[in-house]
Amino acid sequence: MKSLTKLVLYSLLFVAVSCNNDNTALDSEEKLIDFVFQANLNDGLDVDVNGTVNHLDKSIVISFPHATDVSNLLATIEIAANAAISPKSDTFQNYNENLTYTVTTEDGSFQEYKIIIDFEPQSEYSILVEFYHANPNNTLNWNLEDETMENWYGVGRFNGEKVTSLFLESKNVTDFPESFEGLTDLSKLVISGNEMNVFPEILTQVKSLQHLRLSENNLVSIPESIDNLSNLEVLELASNLLESIPTTIGNIVGLEEIGISRNKIKILPKEIGNLVNLRRLWSAQNQIANIPSTIGNLKNVTSFALGRNQLKKVPPEICDMTSLRYLQLFENQLEAIPKEIGQLSELENLDLGENKITSIPTEIKTLTNLITLSLKNNEISFFPEELGQLTRLTYLSLGYNQGDSFPAALGNLTDLTFLDLSYNPNVTNLPSAIGNLVNLKDLYLYGVPLDHIPQNVCNLENTGTAIFKNQGVPCQ
Incomplete structure (x- = not known):
């Protein structure tokens, strides 16, 4: 713990002039001057963090570096000479709590300031470094000293800045840390061929995703929360061990392509009929015995693969899919x-x-x-x-x-x-x-x-x- 003796309580000498002696409201702009967390007084900080005092909405907004522990910090506060502040400025506070500071003058007038904590987003470089370390047996061969990420295999960026695509096929990656959702511009993610046993649920929080490919893994289920990916256009899940598709897939109305061939799926959910923008549905080599009648709603589908299943009849509704150009029904019954x-x-x-x-x-x-x-x-x-x-x-x-x-x-x-x-x-x-x-x-x-x-x-x-x-x- 750094010495409290280094704490500085600044003072200002000024003359307060009031036009109305009956007005007990505090002229806060003259009383609360500054609010800062000095790095030399707080072990968890590498740089000083300055709060922004807003006298209009009576708040102190503090933006900390990502993942800063704010449970035991000491603020250095500058107030006027004839004012006092509570909690006291020489005490450590837990800023995870909803703190309010009260500034009081000699005549008893006071003003409360609400503490608002914010955290800067984690850099995309540090997110990918964390991802790299979460998979110690990966074959990515990234040079972690290259903070530009320019030569990192499979990392695509827009104008050399935000990460927009990751092609990580057969790179022995299976674990995705919670920070992965911080890749807010990631639109295309390819993680096929990684022997993944569990669908990383954190991926359902990467809401910018438009293309998601997880084929040739060992996935046995897809989380219901898949519909969080409301911008998804392409979902490729071929060659896994899936036995079903969650009904919530019907909520991703922007989907244009679904690939679920070479799994163990027995039923196509009726909700699939909600995907009116779908253009390609490949579900060959499964165990599908029936097709829901709602399939007829998919009037924009041009390619439908159902070969090598267990169909005994083709529902007439399939003939309502009037945009079909490719229809595969071989090796059924x-x-x-x-x-x-x-x-x-x-x-x-x-x-x-x-x-x-x-x-x-x-x-x-x-x-x-x-x-x-x-x-x-x-x-x-x-x-x-x-x-x-x-x-x-x-x-x-x-x-x-x-x-x-x-x-x-x-x-x-x-x-x-x-x-x-x-x-x-x-x-x-x-x-x-x-x-x-x-x-x-x-x-x-x-x-x-x-x-x-x-x-x-x-x-x-x-x-x-x-x-x-x-x-x-x-x-x-």
Whole structure:
């Protein structure tokens, strides 16, 4: 403890003139002069801290350096010679309490001053240093003596000042100190591949975040407080161990992209239908058996991945997602395609392969923007002529089904570069119209018991088409 004998109580000699002897109000501007915490009298201070005396709102505002312990400090106070102050200026005080100082003159008039404590924000440099030390096994390789942070890997700053992005992928970082919320301009944080077991809840306090990527960790849950991130636009959580998504995600209405593929999620919460600004929803390789009907509210989604789940049916509401261009539903347990599929007129890529689908609705003919269509490895017994109206197709896979014939209308698909008709064991004839597909690069006919291949189809080999067929099938 520094000696109290070093405390200085300043005095001023002045003449107070009052126009009204009956007025007992204290002329405070003449009585309370200065309020300072001197570093040489307070062990916890490295520099003097000056308070701002406000005579209008009768307050003393003191701004301390970040994390200063204010529980036992000594103030040096300058008052007029004919005034007194309470608490006394030669005593240590706990400034965590709501202190009020009272200045009194000889005639008994007085004025109270409320103490208002403020703390300067922690520097972003010191926040990242604290983060560095919180992860002693990290592989960041930051030079902590470089306070400019200019050469720190993964640290992005705006105009060389505020930290705006952190790319910390596979850097063995798992712990985030409470001070991390002080990165008030951080908009993009990538911490994928760090074997993180627990979602750092402090991240939900970094409210400036717009892009948050935590894929390829070991996260088992997401905190309900995720909706604190009201500015979030991209949330990437793929390749974790998540079993559910909190319903509060529906409150982050600015979300545009969600990636939750390769987890153990069983249910998409109905609140996901609140995310009307969503454009990409990737939830493949989970255990999802049902899709909430509210999915139809997501009319701005252009890309929806649901492959490798446990869906037995596609709710018709999915066909209300009229902006869809990419729809992935392969490797589920689907038995039918809803006829409402025809409403998705913007679709360019549709993958329904490896399900249990038995038929194709004729409404598929309205999907005239389709570029790729996969129906492979189903139980389809009839391929409708309407497939021939999808003239923008460049990729068509009908292999591994139970079709008894191929429609001649496939010859209309002259933009095709890939056509798989393999392993349809009930087909014996190939339409000669397939010979019209002069842009074909690959034609798969393996496993189709054809009597012959029409000569004009064989002639496609002369223009660069590779035909993969059963051995010994003649051209004629």
